[in-house]
Ligand SMILES: NC(=O)C1=CN([C@@H]2O[C@H](COP(=O)(O)OP(=O)(O)OC[C@H]3O[C@@H](n4cnc5c(N)ncnc54)[C@H](OP(=O)(O)O)[C@@H]3O)[C@@H](O)[C@H]2O)[C@@H](O)CC1
């Protein structure tokens with residue numbers, strides 16, 4: 001399976017490695033990327049994603065790691081996209097009840113001092129990465145056959161699950177996909193107002209209802225970010241209609257339905273297959289589930305493709321909540337990643353050659369020296385240019 005790190009992390013590492021050590025090997029770079037990656041995103045049965053920040057492969061064991069410091073950012077729990085199967089036997093992380101999930105959330109924001117905005121950004125980024133992997137997948141292209149951008153509809157609810165959807169929409173657009181948001185009830189909290197503004201600034205349409213006309217856009221993926229672990233009872237309007245519309249689009253347009261943390265309408269502790277409940281008989285059947293931090297109890301009844309995203313648990317807290325830890329291993333990168341690594345190595349070599357041309361001796365193990373020398377070389381060239389100009393002008 002593949003773990004993914006965010007582009008920002010990659011960029012940071014590129015910048016750091018370029019400045020601090022030009023001989024940093026691609027494999028060291030990849031290991032470093034894995035070790036600093038703050039979240040986990042998805043799993044991925046499609047190891048050949050061309051998304052360039054996909055850096056490492058993890059074993060199935062990795063999906064069980066709850067340690068934020070050593071685990072890959074996202075891990076898939078099921079390994080076969082075509083034959084859906086239960087993940088129960090594959091999962092060693094334990095499941096959280098709705099009450100425990102809320103308590104864990106509150107505790108993350110007290111003892112380790114995470115703020116909600118921080119957690120939501122990590123969660124939303126992990127969601128975007130999993131969605132990218134699912135929608136773009138093996139095809140490795142962000143466009144459709146007609147060269148239109150692949151398009152993701154994100155249906156966002158009134159709480160933090162909806163916030164994860166808003167964050168994910170922004171990242172997906174930065175990843176090169178088209179996004180449309182349906183946000184029936186806007187939160188008046190300042191952070192949510194900002195999230196909406198950030199999406200508007202990217203030109204993402206924000207609608208009140210799901211466009212259902214046949215002539216309207218076909219969505220490659222639909223992200224269900226309506227309800228998370230604080231949902232209870234039967235969905236009220238306008239969300240009941242939104243859920244029904246998502247089911248219709250999934251069935252008629254063959255859009256991939258991806259639920260964030262909890263399939264909306266499912267009982268967080270008991271799942272969505274309770275035949276005694278009329279609504280649940282019509283409830284949505286997501287193709288993909290992205291559990292945040294840890295799967296909730298209902299996930300025992302989910303049989304589709306399963307990712308874990310946004311794992312930021314310190315080990316002591318993981319232990320407290322019965323989340324089992326295993327050692328995480330980083331295996332060889334995918335062939336795509338190797339391509340990427342090769343490109344990076346070539347870039348380093350190019351830089352090295354350029355530096356050698358520019359001066360007799362450069363200590364390549366010291367960034368300060370390199371930049372100073374480059375700066376010196378540039379200033380020398382500029383001085384020569386000025387001298388020439390002066391000679392031309394004044395003889
Ligand atoms: N640590 C983590 O893992 C992190 C988790 N994060 C995310 O937060 C999610 C939990 O967020 P949350 O607590 O805000 O609740 P969530 O489920 O989004 O919705 C509550 C809203 O739904 C409403 N509502 C409820 N029942 C309803 C019904 N039957 N019909 C209609 N409405 C109903 C309810 O309204 P109320 O009943 O209060 O009137 C309220 O407005 C979690 O799943 C994950 O996605 C990340 O962002 C950060 C890190």
Ligand SMILES: [K+]
Pocket residue numbers: 161224225226227228259260261262263264
């Ligand atoms: K959801």
